[in-house]
Amino acid sequence: MPLLEDGRLVADDWVTVADDAPLPDPPAILTLARLRAEDLAGRNAPLGLALDPATQPEEIADLLPRLSLVAVLLPKSKDGRAFTQARSLREHHGFQGEIRATGHVLPDQYRMLLRCGVSTVQLPEGADPAVWTRSADLVDIAYQPARDAGAPLGLRRRRLERV
């Protein structure tokens, strides 16, 4: 599926692996159960986690040093738990890797996802990235602190940079 990063389509090096499928060589996104069960000590290729919306980032904090990617999921566009997971991963756990938004994501949510620390969005097949960047750039004034690079502290209005 197309992957959106900084408003552009980029190549996706990752494969999402089912629990019963063999572990491939390229960077792999696994479920929490698989990550916990499998002996990954000898593996050098990057690992990712498909984080269930009901799992709190605290519960996976011990795994984060091994992870290069956490995929958060919007099962429906109006299910916004991923926003808090992303923010928590960045703010409390200092996670520096890729946070990928997956599932039913709307262009209208792109700016908010970015502001919560999400770095990439998995788009539906055939999606036009221009729709996403346009949507993100429509409202470029923000009233509250989030993960805006170098942003002022507290309740100060800020103008966001274009995507």
Place this chain on the structure above:
Amino acid sequence: MNAYVDVTALPAPAYPPHARTYRYDEVDREFLQERIAEFSGQVERRLAGALTEDEFKPLRLMNGLYLQLHAYMYRIAIPYGILNATQLRQLAMIARRWDRGFGHFTTRQNIQFNWTRLEDVPDIMRALADVDMHAIQTSGNCIRNTTTDEYAGASPDEVADPRVYAEIIRQWSTLHPEFTWLPRKFKIAITGAPHDRVALQAHDVGVVVRKNAAGETGFEVWAGGGLGRTPVLARKIRDWVGEDEFLAYLEAVLRVYNALGNRDNIYKARIKILVRDLGDEFAERVEAEFARLPKRKYRLDPEIVDQIASHFAPPPFAALPDNPQAYAQALDGNAEFAAWAKQSVRAHKAPGYASVTISLKPIGGIPGDASAEQMEAVATLAERHSFGEIRVTHVQNLVLPHVRQEDLLAVWDGLRAAGLATPNIGLISDIIACPGMDYCALATARSIPVAQMISERFASLDRQLDIGECFINISGCINACGHHHVGHIGILGVDKRGAESYQITLGGSATNDAAIGELVGPGFAYDAVTDAVETILRTYVAHRAAGERFVDTYRRIGLAPFKEALYAVA
């Protein structure tokens, strides 16, 4: 990406003098224009099929647009219920041009238009933006309009001005990147007075602004209140949050709710269910989140507080004596005026001034409705007599907050000419009612006609004064928009095998003695509700001790005498 330019310190534009509404500057105005462009684009994508109705619905709701029984309903935000005269005139213009000449003020201190055509919405949005208004976050599963005390800045019992913090909450919650896709709607009420006039415990979060011995400002926080099909009163989760940590604490509350609130069943998705189920653990989780938040990042800068507070500085009150002779003479010489003043005029913190509550509950009328002409009349009176300021109350009335006592007779004359001088504030015909089956797609019974019948039955002012303070709240379905659970007499209309049936609860309250009313027994048919209310009030009058209000008597004697009177076989 996500870098910023600090745009805080732009000059504010000229605005009508003295009115203490938050004054938009160019940045706030640009933000509104961006939002209009965004919503227009969303409508286009919906029309082009790029958005499904399921995808579009939360987006339109977040812009105040509901699809109701007969038409779209457009709910416009009146931040913390404060309007200036220019804005009220514009609402009158909108009512006349794009609706049927009426607007409906709501218990959330907003206004809604019930006959909106979708194709007119962009024009209405622009007309609103012309006076710095909008409909953002008046619906949807996001942080809604924060409500506050309608007498803020005027009431003698005020400890701290809640408007400043209501505005801070408004800004902080506007398009909040993390809390715009919550499990369910989220309503915050804030008060700065010891007497609760905001129904604090009926809110998802209730905030009391306080001062400590050192004169510092802080906040007492309650959480988990809500009505709907499972009424729950909020519980206190913190005695004191310092001013600079206010936003950090709210972030912590919302973050716990967003992470853990129920997503599977909309009837269990409000924060009240989470708080009820977790008990003390809810506050503990909030504390844990609060403790690890980067405080510096969320710090509420005193400079920002001061800057926002400057918008709400007291208007230039004249040095006046209390109870001027002109007022005393008018009261003595005019019994009708005196009867109105007794119900509608309220003490003010500035000597020589008073607050006037304007009843939107004429006998037999629709609670909360005002015609375009009435809105204009109130705007004119506000300009002449109240520094251009108007408030909307959570019981669906209006307030002129700062009126000279010597002008009260003139204000009454003006209100009378506009059909707005019904002297029933706080009395039995000052009824809260949801739109019910006359407008609402969710309703299962009528509520407006029930309010009208009751108000007509008790039309006599002498009778109303004899009954004294008694609040009737009516909802037309279990979603409880009429707040029936917290009415002294609560009436809930449901559908029972194809017929409307009205369940009555007694003893509810939405103020300091907050309580959920108790169900009195089986429901009453539409035609029998008014008689039932009559029986309840006769029972109260028969049992009351000197000086007891309805709710006092009820609490003393309990449900049994009412039950007996209502259900005894004749």
